[in-house]
Structure formats: C-alpha cells, structure tokens
Amino acid sequence: MDGTPKLGSGIVSLGTDMFLMKSDTIHTESEVLPVDADAIPMESDSSHMVSDGFPMESDVNSVESNTPPLESDHSHMESDTLHMEADPLNTESGVFHMELDKSIIDPQIPECKYDDDPLLKAFKVMEVIGRYRSVVPATARDHTSDGNIMFLSKMCNQIRAKQPIQMILPAFPFKSPNRENKVLGSLPDKGEDISLAHLNGLCAAIGDVYEYGAKLTIVSDGLVYNDILGVSDRDVWEYSHALREMVVENKYDHIVFARLRNLVHIHEDVNLDGETYEKLAPEFRQELIKKYTPEGFDAAVKIKTDENFCTTYRGYIKFLTKDLEHLHVDDGTKSRKSHKKHLGDVAKSMIERGAAFAEAILKNFPGYIRLSIHPSNGLTKISINVLPRTPTPVTPWHSALCYTADGGFMYGWREIFDADPEMELVHKNGRPWCYRFKSELYNWPLPVTVDHIYPCGMMVTPVNPTSISEIDKEKVQALANENSPIILRGFTDTHDHELIVKKAESMNASHLSASDFDIEEEAEDSDPEELEELIRVGWVPFDGASEITKDKDADNTKQSPSKYQMITATLPISEKTRRSLFSASSLFFSHLPASYTVEMLQQFSWKTSSSSSSTNTKTKTNSLPLITPHFSHGRPCFHYHPLLSQSNITSEPTYAMEGISDADSNRLCNVLNPLLYDRRVCYWHTWEQGDVVIDDTFTTTLTWEPAEEEPVLFLLHSGFPC
Numbered sequence: 001m002d003g004t005p006k007l008g009s010g011i012v013s014l015g016t017d018m019f020l021m022k023s024d025t026i027h028t029e030s031e032v033l034p035v036d037a038d039a040i041p042m043e044s045d046s047s048h049m050v051s052d053g054f055p056m057e058s059d060v061n062s063v064e065s066n067t068p069p070l071e072s073d074h075s076h077m078e079s080d081t082l083h084m085e086a087d088p089l090n091t092e093s094g095v096f097h098m099e100l101d102k103s104i105i106d107p108q109i110p111e112c113k114y115d116d117d118p119l120l121k122a123f124k125v126m127e128v129i130g131r132y133r134s135v136v137p138a139t140a141r142d143h144t145s146d147g148n149i150m151f152l153s154k155m156c157n158q159i160r161a162k163q164p165i166q167m168i169l170p171a172f173p174f175k176s177p178n179r180e181n182k183v184l185g186s187l188p189d190k191g192e193d194i195s196l197a198h199l200n201g202l203c204a205a206i207g208d209v210y211e212y213g214a215k216l217t218i219v220s221d222g223l224v225y226n227d228i229l230g231v232s233d234r235d236v237w238e239y240s241h242a243l244r245e246m247v248v249e250n251k252y253d254h255i256v257f258a259r260l261r262n263l264v265h266i267h268e269d270v271n272l273d274g275e276t277y278e279k280l281a282p283e284f285r286q287e288l289i290k291k292y293t294p295e296g297f298d299a300a301v302k303i304k305t306d307e308n309f310c311t312t313y314r315g316y317i318k319f320l321t322k323d324l325e326h327l328h329v330d331d332g333t334k335s336r337k338s339h340k341k342h343l344g345d346v347a348k349s350m351i352e353r354g355a356a357f358a359e360a361i362l363k364n365f366p367g368y369i370r371l372s373i374h375p376s377n378g379l380t381k382i383s384i385n386v387l388p389r390t391p392t393p394v395t396p397w398h399s400a401l402c403y404t405a406d407g408g409f410m411y412g413w414r415e416i417f418d419a420d421p422e423m424e425l426v427h428k429n430g431r432p433w434c435y436r437f438k439s440e441l442y443n444w445p446l447p448v449t450v451d452h453i454y455p456c457g458m459m460v461t462p463v464n465p466t467s468i469s470e471i472d473k474e475k476v477q478a479l480a481n482e483n484s485p486i487i488l489r490g491f492t493d494t495h496d497h498e499l500i501v502k503k504a505e506s507m508n509a510s511h512l513s514a515s516d517f518d519i520e521e522e523a524e525d526s527d528p529e530e531l532e533e534l535i536r537v538g539w540v541p542f543d544g545a546s547e548i549t550k551d552k553d554a555d556n557t558k559q560s561p562s563k564y565q566m567i568t569a570t571l572p573i574s575e576k577t578r579r580s581l582f583s584a585s586s587l588f589f590s591h592l593p594a595s596y597t598v599e600m601l602q603q604f605s606w607k608t609s610s611s612s613s614s615t616n617t618k619t620k621t622n623s624l625p626l627i628t629p630h631f632s633h634g635r636p637c638f639h640y641h642p643l644l645s646q647s648n649i650t651s652e653p654t655y656a657m658e659g660i661s662d663a664d665s666n667r668l669c670n671v672l673n674p675l676l677y678d679r680r681v682c683y684w685h686t687w688e689q690g691d692v693v694i695d696d697t698f699t700t701t702l703t704w705e706p707a708e709e710e711p712v713l714f715l716l717h718s719g720f721p722c
Helices: 118-130 144-160 190-209 222-229 233-249 274-292 299-305 307-323 336-364 414-418 473-483 497-506 519-524 528-537 585-590 662-676 712-716
Strands: 010-014 017-021 165-170 214-219 255-258 369-372 400-403 409-412 423-428 431-437 448-452 458-462 486-488 509-513 548-552 555-559 564-568 580-584 605-612 617-621 627-629 636-638 654-657 682-685 692-696 700-704
Touching: 118 144, 118 190, 144 165, 144 369, 165 190, 165 336, 190 214, 190 233, 190 255, 190 400, 190 431, 222 233, 222 274, 222 336, 233 255, 233 274, 274 336, 299 307, 299 336, 307 336, 400 414, 409 414, 414 423, 431 448, 458 473, 473 486, 473 692, 497 509, 497 564, 580 585, 585 636, 654 662, 692 700
Parallel strands: 017 409, 165 214, 165 369, 214 255, 400 431, 458 486, 509 564
Antiparallel strands: 010 017, 400 409, 423 431, 448 458, 486 692, 548 555, 548 617, 564 692, 580 682, 580 700, 605 617, 605 654, 627 636
C-alpha cells in the first residue's frame, strides 16, 4: 500500500504481506528475507513424525466428527510462485512498456477434460492441494514424487467409493505460553479465523473439481505437549472450544475436529465441559504415551544418531527460546545455562510425545491424506501453509496478525506491533483480535466496527442502530478503492428502495438487487426482450473500465460505466439466491504463475460475443484491455469477465484474446479463468437479508455462483468445457 510506514524490525515480505521478527536491521517492504528453516521443526521419512510409512488397518469406528475411517489401501506439485514487480505501473504515464512476445504463452498447458476416471479426478485434486503446499526445505531430499503415488492411491480409493476426499491435520494446539511478547492471549483471534477460512477454502476448491468434495479433520495436539510447556489443561479446552464455535459461526462447513480421546478411545461417550475435560485430560495424555510410544524409543539417542531428529530438536529449541523466555528471570536465582538445559529437556520430551502422537494419527486415520504444518520431504505427508500468503511456515498460535488498509497482512510477534506507533490493536467481543495500520478510513462519524474478510473485502457493522442513509459515502468509497467489496451489515432502512436508489446515485454507483442473481428464476417469467436485457446486464455493469456495445437490429447503443456498484438484499434470502463472487486484482496478480506477469498481461486485449437462440439477439464487446490503471490510486486492475456457459442462457459464447492464435488464446484463458475464481483470490459472499454491498468495479471482478447442477469450472471457462 502506498505510504505504508517502514518498520524498525526484520521483515519477511511477500507482496504486501510480511512476517516480522526482532532484528537490528531496518528492512523495507520490498525486501524478501529468508527465515531460518530450523526455526520450524522439519518432518522427514526417517524422523519420529514420519515413522508411519504406508497405510495400516485400524479398528477405529468413529471420531468426534462422526466420520468413519477409510480403509487404507505427481510430479512435484509446486505451490504458486508469487510474481509481481514492485512497481510495474509507470504512475506518471499510466501505462506499461514492453514489447509483445507471443512465445511467452506456454504451449504446454493442456486443455482440461472432465472424465469419470478416478485417477484423473485424483490428479485434479492433487493439483488443487498443490496450490496450498509449502516448498520442500533446501536441506532435505525431495521425495514428493514418491509420496504423491501413495496420496493418489488413497484418493482413488475414496473417489471409487464416492466419498469426500478425507484429510487429516494435527494442528491448533493452544496459544503460545508467551502471551506478553508473542501472542495476544490464550484464545483464538483473527489469525485463527484467517487460517480456518484458508483451510476451508482448500476443501471448497477440491469440491470445485470433485463432486463429492472434501473434509478436513483437525486433531489438536494440545494435550500432547501443554503440561511440559506450562499451559493448563483448561487453557487447551477453552482454545479448542472457541475454535469450534468459530467454525460454526462462520460456516466453515468442510472442517471437523477430533480430540485426543478419539485416538486413545477412552471416555468417548462422556459429555465434555471445561471441568470434566480438566479432570480427564491427564488420563488421555498418559494413555497416549502408554499405547502409542514406539517400543524402545529414546529421544536422546535419536538426536545423536539421526540427522532428521537432530534438525527437529534444534527447531524446537529455537521456538521454545521465545515461547518460554518469560520463565527466565535474570535475578540471579536461575542461571542462563540452567534455563538452556531446561529448554533442551522440554524439547526431548516433545520429541518423545510427538512420536507417540504420530503413531496414533497413523493407526486411527490410515486412509486419510496426511497434511502437516511442518516442512517435510513430501514422502508420507503433504506440508501446507495454514496461513495464506506466507513465504515460510507461520502459525496463528505462534504469532499475531496485522492488516494494512488495502487488505494486505503481516504476521509477527506482539511486542513488534505494540512498539510501532503506526499500528493499533483492534478488539472484538471485548478481547484482542488483531492489529492494523492506523487510518482515518476506519474513523466514521457514527461508531462502526470494520473487520477484514478473507481473502478480500471488509465487513462494516454499526455499534448502535444506524440507518443506511447515514453511512459516510466518502469513507465507503475510499475503503472500496483499497479492498473491495465493502459489506454493510446490520444497518436499518435497507428495505427502503427509494432511499437505496438515491444513496447509490450519490455514490456514482449502479444499483442491483441480490435477486438479480437468480437468473434461471428470472428467465422463466421474462419475455424474449427482457431476457436479452437480463443476459446483458448480468455481466456488463461489472466492467467499470470498459465501453460496451450492444448490437440489436443494427441499433447500436452505448452504456457508460459506473465506478462503483451497490448491491442490496432487501427480500428474504432463498436457497435459489446465488452467492456473489468477488475477485481482487491484487490477489490475482500475486498468484499468477511465474511466467505470467502483470507486464505481460497488459499487452493483451480481449473481446467476447454471445448469442441467445431464444431471443435471436447478439451481445458483443469492443476490444477491451486486460489491465487498466485504477482511476484513483493508479495501481493495475485486472478486467476480464468469463460469461455463463452454454448450458445457461447463452448458446454460442465466443471468447478470445486478440493478437494471438486461437490455440494460444484458449491456453491463456485456461490459465486466467480458474485463477480468477481461486479460493485464495475470490471471496464468495453468502447473502443475508438487509446486506448492502459496495464494490469498486475496477479493483474487483464480480460474477455469481453457477447453478447447483453445473460444475463451477464450466462457468469459469466461458464456453470452453474443462
């Protein structure tokens, strides 16, 4: 974001997103600094964390999620290379400068084909997971290809059984015990919310390519380690209970949880509350150690003789140094040497218990796809980043989160953010929630709360009953310019159509109703001329930077674009009301493959035409640029709108990039279309009655959810079946 203050700390940055640690050096946002890989424990096929090998039988019948275990039975999927120049736009001229090189359109990108072959579906699922995968550490041998053979086999078994893709992730133990300098407290905050949304998006993305979708079981390892780190059993309960509430409240429907008792199979029929949990927790923990610790396991011997265990041990020592720094008081009563010895003893205990926990996961979930928060060599686990837009593994229970006004965010230690005068701590429901850079955009005449949405947008709610007529239009527009869409929820008078229309006009915004997205329902009651108009306005208003021409009986008319859109949900929301999809240009650019840069895309224009057999009319666009500068801040904006597929309304959609061959045009479209609706780029808004949404038509691309019986990618590929 322009004008973002420089921080007096070490920064690891990725676009506008950073991870902050203490350092004596001042670094700017544009620098990318490597994080020491040893700071995070590494998993390997020969370490205690990867001793599970291939699937084994299990007699487990249920877990807390009521999901029965499955019977057990890629080439390396690299994560996206985030590629965007620091300032690709010449802000003085407002244009890019580069000669068109048509050879940069990758001829190797194949056209996708739907097929019932389980292996082909499994490859599609692996491709989705690859977007979330973390890189193999440079110090480890890469066994990703070997591991993928096992993962594909497990997926094929699930696909043949017409079951969701089942994944298991040990994670979300408890907040770091260092609540003064590292994290905001003992309960989940915005970091956990973003992480759960990110993981739920992974499952939803699998559902876009596989009809039975995916489920992620999160099994907390909190009780495995908490007692040796000085965290109470009650803190573990409160943290895990709040996570479950967060999942329900935000409708993260693809995520379920399992507890340690579901691995050791004792007291599974007991209704748990905080008091009961505290009473039974020691028994759960001891049963894990007794039942699943590998015979003859000696952590000290493993550390001395096994390079991978030694790497894990060093990683534990590094994060324990910060986690437990509050236990060392330099008052002469405890030497630094004795404190270091204590850290070593804790690390060894963690390795021993980690071995038991890994064995318990393997035997209880043999047919599941094993995910991991730790870097690994890819042989038996898929390592993922549980927080988005991070160049290195970062977890919300070891950091705090800070937002910039344009939707970028940073992860770092609490002490860093507390010491920066440009940042402020935000509370939600009376507890610390996240940090953000101070901005007048958050200060409205009437009190409101502003909460960032993942992956883009902001939710604005009034503290007291407030009419929609009283919103500060300049503040809303400015926020929309930075991070669209702006969801205004909880305001009164949103049913007043005349008031809404006047408010839209005052903001230079076109007005739509959420019911306009019920296209099929509208089409049933429309005459041919109305239907043609519905087809046209279903996407024309969403291109604020384009000039649109409508051809009908040789009568040409032009429509002037609006900079903003106001969409309202005044009527009760029905099951037929489709979700609105908002894709942010900045995130789109961040997730482009390395060979597709902003400078490259600005060289292309696109055009489209479609005809409706029912109305005998044609709709077409003039040549439209893919990239345009924003009318306010000048940053590049992506403008490209896939139409509905042939199974919906339009019967002959034609879609092409200009200046290249049809084959290259198709290949480029097949890169752009899925990314535009990638769950890391696109916010899927579920409507509630009374919602008012303000959208900047330059910074975001808006469309809507396809019909339930139509696979999402048919919509995304605009008439070119995937």
